[in-house]
Amino acid sequence: MRRSRLIELSQEYKIMIIDDEQGILDSIQALLNRNGYWCIGFTDPLAGLEELRRNHYDFLILDYYMQPIHGEAVVEQIRKTNSELYILLLTGYKDLAPPISTIKSLDIQAYCEKSDRLDQLQLLIESGIKSISQMRTIQQFRDGLQSILGSVPKIYQLQPIGSILEEILIQLLPMANSSDAFILVDDIPGIERLGQNTKKSIFKGIGKYNVQIEEFTELLDHELMEAIGRARTEVRVINLPGGVIIPLGDEPNTAIGVIYVSSIDVDEGIKLLQIYARQAAASISNAFLHCLVNTKNEELNSTYAQLKVRYMDTIEVLRLAVDAKDEYTRGHSDRVSYYSTRIGEKLGHSPEECERLRIAGVFHDIGKIGTADDILLKKQTLSKDEYEQIKQHPIKGAMILSAVSMFQDVVPIVRHHHEHVDGNGYPDGIKGDQIELNARIIAVADAFDAMINDRHYRKHLSLEKTIEQLVSGSGKQFDADVVAALLDLLKNDAELQERIKDIEDKQNNN
Numbered sequence: 001m002r003r004s005r006l007i008e009l010s011q012e013y014k015i016m017i018i019d020d021e022q023g024i025l026d027s028i029q030a031l032l033n034r035n036g037y038w039c040i041g042f043t044d045p046l047a048g049l050e051e052l053r054r055n056h057y058d059f060l061i062l063d064y065y066m067q068p069i070h071g072e073a074v075v076e077q078i079r080k081t082n083s084e085l086y087i088l089l090l091t092g093y094k095d096l097a098p099p100i101s102t103i104k105s106l107d108i109q110a111y112c113e114k115s116d117r118l119d120q121l122q123l124l125i126e127s128g129i130k131s132i133s134q135m136r137t138i139q140q141f142r143d144g145l146q147s148i149l150g151s152v153p154k155i156y157q158l159q160p161i162g163s164i165l166e167e168i169l170i171q172l173l174p175m176a177n178s179s180d181a182f183i184l185v186d187d188i189p190g191i192e193r194l195g196q197n198t199k200k201s202i203f204k205g206i207g208k209y210n211v212q213i214e215e216f217t218e219l220l221d222h223e224l225m226e227a228i229g230r231a232r233t234e235v236r237v238i239n240l241p242g243g244v245i246i247p248l249g250d251e252p253n254t255a256i257g258v259i260y261v262s263s264i265d266v267d268e269g270i271k272l273l274q275i276y277a278r279q280a281a282a283s284i285s286n287a288f289l290h291c292l293v294n295t296k297n298e299e300l301n302s303t304y305a306q307l308k309v310r311y312m313d314t315i316e317v318l319r320l321a322v323d324a325k326d327e328y329t330r331g332h333s334d335r336v337s338y339y340s341t342r343i344g345e346k347l348g349h350s351p352e353e354c355e356r357l358r359i360a361g362v363f364h365d366i367g368k369i370g371t372a373d374d375i376l377l378k379k380q381t382l383s384k385d386e387y388e389q390i391k392q393h394p395i396k397g398a399m400i401l402s403a404v405s406m407f408q409d410v411v412p413i414v415r416h417h418h419e420h421v422d423g424n425g426y427p428d429g430i431k432g433d434q435i436e437l438n439a440r441i442i443a444v445a446d447a448f449d450a451m452i453n454d455r456h457y458r459k460h461l462s463l464e465k466t467i468e469q470l471v472s473g474s475g476k477q478f479d480a481d482v483v484a485a486l487l488d489l490l491k492n493d494a495e496l497q498e499r500i501k502d503i504e505d506k507q508n509n510n
């Protein structure tokens with residue numbers, strides 16, 4: 001350690017001397033004062049002990065042979081409550097020295113034979129002060145690392161980037177024993193702001209640097225600017241007369257920015273600041289990554305939304321094509337969609353489930369696009385083959401919708417809207433709960449709408465007759481609860497009654 005630094009350090013330590021010989025006490029005190037140390041002396045060991053109990057001391061130079069108590073007894077007293085105090089024991093001549101086992105057991109760090117020459121004592125004092133200084137650094141490190149461990153998770157959780165930078169500085173100041181600092185980092189790589197390609201910097205300051213970036217540049221002199229550039233390109237710490245620049249390196253040989261902290265007291269703590277800066281850089285990179293992912297996600301979501309609209313348009317065109325094939329079934333899909341949704345609400349469906357039902361209702365017969373017009377529009381009874389072809393439409397519809405990921409959840413509903421709860425439906429012949437409830441709902445709504453409207457092969461049924469048919473099929477073709485829900489709506493729901501009345505009027509006028 002440099003001599004000047006030692007003198008600087010010497011003022012930071014409190015040294016006590018206890019020796020019952022006034023002459024020796026005076027000469028040690030003179031030695032310490034000459035070397036710039038602060039010290040206090042006691043000839044009475046009991047008075048010294050009392051002072052040690054009251055105030056903090058770093059270093060004790062203690063005589064071994066004393067009255068009324070020995071140095072050994074003094075150390076025993078001290079060690080009961082204080083294990084930190086550095087003790088240097090002054091012994092008599094060799095044959096009067098305490099055994100080494102005593103020195104060890106009392107945790108005495110050093111001992112020295114009394115002599116007229118004080119060189120050896122001076123060396124031991126300097127070495128003791130160095131030890132205390134190193135212990136302090138270790139302690140500061142331990143506290144600093146504890147503080148980093150505590151602050152890093154907090155920094156990681158913060159958003160947006162401005163808050164992260166501010167928190168990094170707030171946590172840094174006590175470590176550097178400072179109140180002024182700033183952080184300068186490159187803007188998020190990979191994001192072009194407002195179409196600008198130029199690399200921009202993000203700035204955050206605290207204390208006297210708590211200013212906008214425009215005013216900040218006025219606070220910089222060219223030496224500091226040049227040093228910042230050097231710290232970045234060489235990825236190394238740069239000490240300046242008024243502070244220190246620490247590169248924010250998240251991996252070897254790259255720096256995403258720098259931290260500057262005004263401080264004259266970072267000599268020992270610089271390693272700690274470097275550790276902290278690495279953590280800070282990692283948290284900034286992490287935040288940038290999140291930001292980048294969010295931006296890309298937003299772009300993806302927007303593309304997906306556009307895609308969805310286009311698919312909906314395409315499917316809608318297909319659906320209209322199906323409806324247009326047959327003037328009798330025109331509007332059928334929309335009506336099935338409406339009845340199904342109302343039944344779903346009645347059965348306690350969530351809004352999301354009702355939406356599935358609405359979409360499934362709209363597209364339930366989309367598979368008919370693949371059925372020949374002469375079969376669909378045939379007025380006479382269908383042949384077995386023709387009927388088999390018609391029975392393919394739930395499968396074809398499910399396949400058309402399967403091609404589009406956003407319709408995946410309505411595929412099973414469309415496939416099974418002609419299944420019967422007794423297992424006599426098509427295309428899979430499944431029964432009861434094997435058929436998804438929404439498919440059972442569509443089945444009832446579909447049959448209901450088909451019966452109360454004219455078809456090209458028959459006239460419509462009256463509402464009473466339709467209800468009779470539903471009731472007779474309940475528990476066989478139709479799900480009993482679904483039928484009950486529809487009947488309840490027909491009986492009590494004014495809006496539905498209004499719609500049915502309009503349909504009846506229209507059919508009767510045809």
Ligand SMILES: [Fe+2]
Pocket residue numbers: 364365393417418446
């Ligand atoms: Fe159908």
